[in-house]
Amino acid sequence: MTQCEQAPGLNMLQHGEAVHEQFKLLKAEDFSEDLQKLFKRLPPAEVLKPYHIYHDCGKHLCLEVGDDGKRRFPDHAEWSYKQYLHLFPDDVMTATLIRMDLGFHTYRGEELLKLCKHPLAPILYFTAWAEINANAEMFGGRESESYKIKRSRLIQAGKKLVKEKA
Numbered sequence: 001m002t003q004c005e006q007a008p009g010l011n012m013l014q015h016g017e018a019v020h021e022q023f024k025l026l027k028a029e030d031f032s033e034d035l036q037k038l039f040k041r042l043p044p045a046e047v048l049k050p051y052h053i054y055h056d057c058g059k060h061l062c063l064e065v066g067d068d069g070k071r072r073f074p075d076h077a078e079w080s081y082k083q084y085l086h087l088f089p090d091d092v093m094t095a096t097l098i099r100m101d102l103g104f105h106t107y108r109g110e111e112l113l114k115l116c117k118h119p120l121a122p123i124l125y126f127t128a129w130a131e132i133n134a135n136a137e138m139f140g141g142r143e144s145e146s147y148k149i150k151r152s153r154l155i156q157a158g159k160k161l162v163k164e165k166a
Contacts (some may be wrong), residue, residue, distance in 0.1 A: 003064045004060035005071075007138045012056045015134065020045065022053035024128035034162040038122040048123060050088070051097040052130065056084035096122060104128035104157050105108060105150070116164035125161050128154055 002079055006015035023146040024045045028036040044049075059080030064072045073079075081099035089093065104125050132139075132150045139146035 001057055001060070004063065006056070006135075012059055013053070016053035016055060016057075018128050018134040019055065019127070020049050022133040023048065023052055023134075024064060025133075026126060026129060032162070034157070035158050038161070038165060039126060041156070042122060042126060047165055048097075048127070049113055050091065050094045051123075051125065054080070054084050054087075054094070055098050055101050055127075055131075057098070074138075086132075096120065097127075101127070103153060105158075107133070112160060113164065114156070117162045121161055122165070125154070125158060128157075 001012040001018070004012045006012055010018075028037070028039040031039055055072075056076060058078045058081070059073045061083060062073050062076050062079045064074060077099055080101075081095050084091070084098050085095045097120060100115070100118070100120060101124065103112070105128055109114055115124070118124075131137060132147065132154065133142075136142045136147050137145075139150065141147065
């Protein structure tokens with residue numbers, strides 16, 4: 001994880017640590033009243049630390065550099081899931097969270113609704129917030145169009161999550 005960069009000067013381990021730190025900074029009051037209720041039922045941040053730290057632990061296994069020089073990590077959640085289970089075979093819960101990690105970033109329509117019904121959805125949802133906050137500078141900062149789009153998608157997904165968990 002220390003040999004694979006998330007961004008120039010930031011390796012995967014540092015990224016995972018940043019996600020965990022951003023998760024610890026999340027406050028229930030930052031969310032709607034209904035989301036606050038879900039947030040307050042989350043396990044403590046330290047219980048989720050392995051998920052946050054290792055969620056991208058397999059990216060180095062699927063790294064592709066395109067002709068344009070851009071680094072891509074196709075299917076990295078699955079690669080990270082397998083790598084985590086290889087390293088920690090008894091921690092199936094964390095591995096499952098890693099496998100499902102991209103859902104709130106990428107799913108739309110029926111796929112998103114199905115995710116919202118999953119028992120682990122609240123953990124995944126709030127971790128998605130920690131991830132976009134940790135990556136904000138990569139997107140151009142919290143005032144960038146890219147960050148605002150990601151934030152807007154999470155806000156909309158949160159409405160669906162509340163509806164499914166109500």
